[in-house]
Amino acid sequence: MSTLEIKDLHVSIETEQGTKEILKGVSLTIRTGETHAIMGPNGSGKSTLASTIAGHPRYNVTSGSITLDGEDVLEMSVDERARAGVFLAMQYPVEVPGVSMTNFLRTAKTAIDGEAPKLRTWTKDVKAAMEQLRIDADFAQRNVNEGFSGGEKKRVEILQLELFKPKFAILDETDSGLDVDALKVVSEGVNRAHAEGNMGTLLITHYTRILRYIKPDFVHVFVDGQVVEEGGPELADRLEEEGYDRYAKGAGAATIAAPAAAQA
Amino acid sequence: MTEITTEKARIGAPSAQPFIDGFTEEGESLSPINANGKAPLAGASAKSHSHGGGVGVPDSSRAGRLTSYKLADFKPLTGMEEDWRFTPLKRLRGLHSEVLSGAAPTVIVKGPEGVIVEGVGRDDQRIGTAGIPEDRVSANAWENFAQATVVTIPAEFEALTEITVDIEGTSLDAAAQHLVIVAEKFSKAVVILNHKGSAVVSENVEIIVEDGANLTVITLQEWNDDAVHASSQQAKIGRDAKLKHVMVSLGGDLVRVTPSARFTAPGGEAELFGLYFADAGQHLEQRLFVDHAVPNCKSNVLYKGALQGRNAHAVWVGDVLIRKEAEGTDTYEANRNLLLTDGARADSVPNLEIETGLIEGAGHASATGRMDDEHLFYLMARGIPEDVARRLVVRGFLNEIIQQIKVPSIEERLTEAVEHELALTDN
Numbered sequence: 001m002s003t004l005e006i007k008d009l010h011v012s013i014e015t016e017q018g019t020k021e022i023l024k025g026v027s028l029t030i031r032t033g034e035t036h037a038i039m040g041p042n043g044s045g046k047s048t049l050a051s052t053i054a055g056h057p058r059y060n061v062t063s064g065s066i067t068l069d070g071e072d073v074l075e076m077s078v079d080e081r082a083r084a085g086v087f088l089a090m091q092y093p094v095e096v097p098g099v100s101m102t103n104f105l106r107t108a109k110t111a112i113d114g115e116a117p118k119l120r121t122w123t124k125d126v127k128a129a130m131e132q133l134r135i136d137a138d139f140a141q142r143n144v145n146e147g148f149s150g151g152e153k154k155r156v157e158i159l160q161l162e163l164f165k166p167k168f169a170i171l172d173e174t175d176s177g178l179d180v181d182a183l184k185v186v187s188e189g190v191n192r193a194h195a196e197g198n199m200g201t202l203l204i205t206h207y208t209r210i211l212r213y214i215k216p217d218f219v220h221v222f223v224d225g226q227v228v229e230e231g232g233p234e235l236a237d238r239l240e241e242e243g244y245d246r247y248a249k250g251a252g253a254a255t256i257a258a259p260a261a262a263q264a
Numbered sequence: 265m266t267e268i269t270t271e272k273a274r275i276g277a278p279s280a281q282p283f284i285d286g287f288t289e290e291g292e293s294l295s296p297i298n299a300n301g302k303a304p305l306a307g308a309s310a311k312s313h314s315h316g317g318g319v320g321v322p323d324s325s326r327a328g329r330l331t332s333y334k335l336a337d338f339k340p341l342t343g344m345e346e347d348w349r350f351t352p353l354k355r356l357r358g359l360h361s362e363v364l365s366g367a368a369p370t371v372i373v374k375g376p377e378g379v380i381v382e383g384v385g386r387d388d389q390r391i392g393t394a395g396i397p398e399d400r401v402s403a404n405a406w407e408n409f410a411q412a413t414v415v416t417i418p419a420e421f422e423a424l425t426e427i428t429v430d431i432e433g434t435s436l437d438a439a440a441q442h443l444v445i446v447a448e449k450f451s452k453a454v455v456i457l458n459h460k461g462s463a464v465v466s467e468n469v470e471i472i473v474e475d476g477a478n479l480t481v482i483t484l485q486e487w488n489d490d491a492v493h494a495s496s497q498q499a500k501i502g503r504d505a506k507l508k509h510v511m512v513s514l515g516g517d518l519v520r521v522t523p524s525a526r527f528t529a530p531g532g533e534a535e536l537f538g539l540y541f542a543d544a545g546q547h548l549e550q551r552l553f554v555d556h557a558v559p560n561c562k563s564n565v566l567y568k569g570a571l572q573g574r575n576a577h578a579v580w581v582g583d584v585l586i587r588k589e590a591e592g593t594d595t596y597e598a599n600r601n602l603l604l605t606d607g608a609r610a611d612s613v614p615n616l617e618i619e620t621g622l623i624e625g626a627g628h629a630s631a632t633g634r635m636d637d638e639h640l641f642y643l644m645a646r647g648i649p650e651d652v653a654r655r656l657v658v659r660g661f662l663n664e665i666i667q668q669i670k671v672p673s674i675e676e677r678l679t680e681a682v683e684h685e686l687a688l689t690d691n
Contacts (some may be wrong), residue, residue, distance in 0.1 A: 111652070
């Protein structure tokens, strides 16, 4: 059982207009076995939270903390965070020319596990995982994300999730740009990884669509760098009907209710 | 017709003048064939001094470059010349100014039976068939070489294993070297030039690719740190013949390779690839020329370089000339540089001259930059430590060229050499 704890996190970025605060005090606790959905309108800071947890250099943490089982995540480099068990499925996976998927997957697995995977079982595992995500076998020989379509890139992110077996998976708008079939395939992948029972999931999404396939235990609504409402899966249903309009600035009527389970 | 006139007027002439002198509907008239008194660049206005070649051709056109077997025809270098402006002449160690009387690096050729290797004198008739020196250093070698090595792949002979030419330097006295590679009609072979050891040498390599032949030339510069090397590699490509030229420069203090590919009959194809890795203080220069002088030939150029350390300097100049006669030409050239540390400098100059509009395609590209932080972030977010991630990215970047070699033992060796270079970064 692991815990990823985010406390009063403030994050800013440097822009041409100067320093801009994006996260204005975010607190969130995720435990193994739980699925948390973070929902919110564009520009609310959802992706900033994801990238900050992973350690993207663009984001400066000005105050607050992130800990993984008590260990200070903010003190860790990007690769140390990954080896500690944090996995970020990226919204826009980059192409890495000249580096084959096979080489990349093996190098990453070796780094995460601290030893090279056994060649025979590893090849079999990769093949099986690719089949389940309906990724063509020839992708293994291609360069990382090079020439992949948007949907293919997302599937390859989930392929890595399944192979690397992180303690916490952060899915940054993995559903955006996917058609229904691809969305199902990707969701099944996440559910398989989750079903192994050793993973907590932070699912960041703009739409409720993916929540039909991945059931969240908790839903957090993000507006302007803060959590403005929290609840169970029923909150997602309400959002689907009502949208984010009622959280618009000045509405002020949003109730902030911490979910009971998270207090436990 | 009216439309064309308007278009021409728009290109450069704001005045009432409807046509721009020197422009035809195929573009600018630069080659000697097109020269006429009317063009502003032609005739007396072009040539008040003489280091260019053809009458009526401006210095800026590659077609106008002086070529000669005689050293005396080339003026002493000042460093101001277009083709020497990036080269630190002081570090040429006399290749441009002294008699090249030092002992030439030793040449040992290994290859499958059937390939003919000869040591010949200056008067051998094959010498001078593929090219004429295009600069002073090359002409100096031409004037001074004593003996040439001629490697012949006989007609219709297919060399199943590669032909290796080991060129090993043992002295730092300025020397001249001459090699001739002849791929006769319909032959097929891979020739590897291995430059190693210590030398100060100006080298001319003539490459003759006869009709229908398919020749790959891989030239590796893995010199010791003190070597100075200028290599003019001129290829003449026959009808339906194919040349693949791969240049790899890793070692040496100053290495300047100038490959030229000239098409002499239709249907030819040339691929020119290059890889260089410049360390602190190293000057690696490559200037290539693709001369589309006949119709329906194809060329593709891709050079990639990595640079690290103070005063690491790489120069890439790619001249592609599509002459008026070269209709149906298809060409592309690109250069990419990766600057790994501060203090390194890459100069990249793609030049494309097009004298006919009746072509399949012509393009050029150049990009020089630092390692993409997003690449690093992606790999590190998968647990890969920064140093390993950096190596993966650089190796991947250069791999595109190494993969072109298709000789496993050399690909492996170069991959290792690149790893070794990268290991130096960490210090």
